[in-house]
Amino acid sequence: MSKPALIVGGGPAGLTAAYALASIGQRTVLVEKEDRLGGAPILSGYAKLVPSGEWARDAIGAMVERVGANDLVEVRAGASVEEFSGEAGAFTARLTDGSGIEAGAAILCTGFTHFDSVNKPEWGFGTHADVVTTTQVEQMFSSGDGVRCPSDGRKPKRVAILLCVGSRDRQIGREWCSKICCTVASNLAMEIREELPECHVYIYYMDIRTFGLNEDLYYWKSQEEFKVKYIKARIAEVTSDGERLIVKGEDTLVKRPITIPFDLVVHAIGMDPNVDNLLLSSVFGVDLEPHGHIGRASVYDAMGATSRPGVFVAGAATGPETINDSIAQAQAAAMAAYTFLHGGRAAAK
Amino acid sequence: MPIHEKSLIRPENLHVHEELEIDGVDVSGHWSTFIGSRVVTDYNEDLEEEIAALPGGEHIHRCWQCGSCTNSCTVYAVNEDFNPRYWIYLIRIGMEEELLRDGDIIWQCVSCNKCTYACPRDVAPEGVMKATAHWLELKGHRPKSPSILFDEVFSEQVFATGKIEEGRIVRDFFRRTSQPLVQEWLVEMVRRMVRHLPLKQLMTMGWFTILRPRTRGWGRARAAIAEHVAEEEARRRAALGLVDKATE
Numbered sequence: 201m202s203k204p205a206l207i208v209g210g211g212p213a214g215l216t217a218a219y220a221l222a223s224i225g226q227r228t229v230l231v232e233k234e235d236r237l238g239g240a241p242i243l244s245g246y247a248k249l250v251p252s253g254e255w256a257r258d259a260i261g262a263m264v265e266r267v268g269a270n271d272l273v274e275v276r277a278g279a280s281v282e283e284f285s286g287e288a289g290a291f292t293a294r295l296t297d298g299s300g301i302e303a304g305a306a307i308l309c310t311g312f313t314h315f316d317s318v319n320k321p322e323w324g325f326g327t328h329a330d331v332v333t334t335t336q337v338e339q340m341f342s343s344g345d346g347v348r349c350p351s352d353g354r355k356p357k358r359v360a361i362l363l364c365v366g367s368r369d370r371q372i373g374r375e376w377c378s379k380i381c382c383t384v385a386s387n388l389a390m391e392i393r394e395e396l397p398e399c400h401v402y403i404y405y406m407d408i409r410t411f412g413l414n415e416d417l418y419y420w421k422s423q424e425e426f427k428v429k430y431i432k433a434r435i436a437e438v439t440s441d442g443e444r445l446i447v448k449g450e451d452t453l454v455k456r457p458i459t460i461p462f463d464l465v466v467h468a469i470g471m472d473p474n475v476d477n478l479l480l481s482s483v484f485g486v487d488l489e490p491h492g493h494i495g496r497a498s499v500y501d502a503m504g505a506t507s508r509p510g511v512f513v514a515g516a517a518t519g520p521e522t523i524n525d526s527i528a529q530a531q532a533a534a535m536a537a538y539t540f541l542h543g544g545r546a547a548a549k
Numbered sequence: 550m551p552i553h554e555k556s557l558i559r560p561e562n563l564h565v566h567e568e569l570e571i572d573g574v575d576v577s578g579h580w581s582t583f584i585g586s587r588v589v590t591d592y593n594e595d596l597e598e599e600i601a602a603l604p605g606g607e608h609i610h611r612c613w614q615c616g617s618c619t620n621s622c623t624v625y626a627v628n629e630d631f632n633p634r635y636w637i638y639l640i641r642i643g644m645e646e647e648l649l650r651d652g653d654i655i656w657q658c659v660s661c662n663k664c665t666y667a668c669p670r671d672v673a674p675e676g677v678m679k680a681t682a683h684w685l686e687l688k689g690h691r692p693k694s695p696s697i698l699f700d701e702v703f704s705e706q707v708f709a710t711g712k713i714e715e716g717r718i719v720r721d722f723f724r725r726t727s728q729p730l731v732q733e734w735l736v737e738m739v740r741r742m743v744r745h746l747p748l749k750q751l752m753t754m755g756w757f758t759i760l761r762p763r764t765r766g767w768g769r770a771r772a773a774i775a776e777h778v779a780e781e782e783a784r785r786r787a788a789l790g791l792v793d794k795a796t797e
Contacts, residue, residue: 423611460592
């Protein structure tokens with residue numbers, strides 16, 4: 201019997217890769233540095249997912265369960281890979297808990313890190329209590345508490361959602377579009393309007409990128425059914441008059457400066473490369489692409505291959521990615537790893 | 550050559566004082582021009598719903614500012630200040646003061662409906678223009694336009710009698726728009742009518758002008774129409790936050 205595949209990271213991609221390999225009879229070892237599986241949707245407490253509308257704890261929770269119940273998947277949580285050596289087909293991994301793994305191939309499903317809004321101090325996060333991130337609003341919903349101003353627990357009457365926080369911003373070295381934030385923001389805007397019908401929600405945007413089928417299901421729907429207002433403006437700064445937040449910027453469509461009071465300001469934060477990517481790059485000996493994500497060896501040829509033969513990558517480790525696409529990539533990477541382990545064409549290359 | 554930036558500022562925002570001293574400093578005259586703030590400090594969140602409550606304005610919230618309406622607009626082609634895309638935006642975000650600045654051109658929409666055809670989101674901009682013109686009048690920002698006055702004269706007569714009598718419509722319309730009854734073109738038209746229309750028809754017209762006949766059994770229809778019109782008007786006034794004097 202062949203050696204197991206090592207899967208690093210227990211989020212949607214890692215869970216998918218493990219389950220996909222197990223379902224064709226391939227043993228895997230799933231290493232997760234946190235003490236539980238589920239990745240960002242579970243660890244960060246996401247609420248309802250796009251586009252299914254299912255609660256993250258149900259949807260991703262089911263993925264965790266089916267992996268946990270599978271004999272062919274060995275889960276090692278609370279540990280990370282410290283050393284990774286050997287040749288393709290005969291790798292040896294040493295974990296931080298002292299244990300070792302003999303693996304024939306590895307799939308990196310190491311995901312991303314949420315942008316830390318403190319890096320955009322002009323938008324008030326960390327200075328004003330009522331400036332929060334989309335992740336925090338997700339938590340307000342998933343906890344069942346609903347959307348409240350952190351400063352005093354009041355229901356906001358006016359909410360501003362700022363898009364592209366930590367995305368498309370040369371000032372802070374994040375030139376990429378994080379892909380999901382427009383859709384997430386329009387989804388949250390609808391949820392806020394649903395929970396608090398009296399609350400007005402404004403979205404400040406540079407472009408709206410609710411790509412593909414999300415256009416009418418999120419952007420249009422939020423405008424047409426939920427009366428969410430979209431204002432084309434990049435905000436200059438978020439301050440406070442002592443009572444409410446003051447949002448300053450320029451409304452580009454009317455060429456007028458704006459200074460508007462809000463109760464709650466939400467940063468639609470982007471997806472950074474995993475903060476551990478430099479470490480992962482050196483441990484696994486894989487190249488990073490120019491933005492700092494784990495690089496793919498080929499766009500059209502090998503599925504999920506990295507610069508190191510036998511080491512594959514899937515999901516948001518490769519760049520901003522949706523859960524759906526992370527799952528699809530993980531299935532492709534599982535296919536590639538399986539072929540590699542069993543001497544298929546990919547191995548011959 | 551005047552300072553270029555001044556051309557970007559609205560005249561009413563430029564303040565020049567003949568005699569002004571601030572903290573002992575003389576700031577009189579042209580060289581001490583002040584510029585008033587143009588910062589938007591708040592939105593009137595009711596504005597969009599007010600327009601949406603009027604016939605034609607129902608789909609304004611769908612707009613995503615592509616500009617198809619303005620690009621296809623007949624009036625925009627001759628007057629670049631006529632910009633439906635811009636007004637829809639002002640209404641949607643509640644910049645009422647800005648909208649009122651254009652109060653004297655918004656009603657100039659000729660209802661060609663090219664915008665309705667071009668709009669990818671089915672906003673029906675022509676309807677929005679109509680609703681906005683109506684809103685300006687109901688809120689008292691603009692006098693009733695001649696076309697609204699004509700509609701009123703026309704419908705009032707239909708409601709009252711179930712019939713239209715052209716002579717009276719013209720007469721009442723002229724009175725409401727303070728126009729003299731004797732106008733050159735009208736005199737000419739009547740002269741030709743007298744010359745060319747059959748005698749019987751002329752007599753019928755004259756007879757109707759004097760007798761004001763009603764459609765038989767009109768009373769019940771009139772009551773129903775009056776009730777409906779009153780309901781609709783009350784609904785619109787309520788949506789616009791206008792309190793009826795009668796109910797005060």
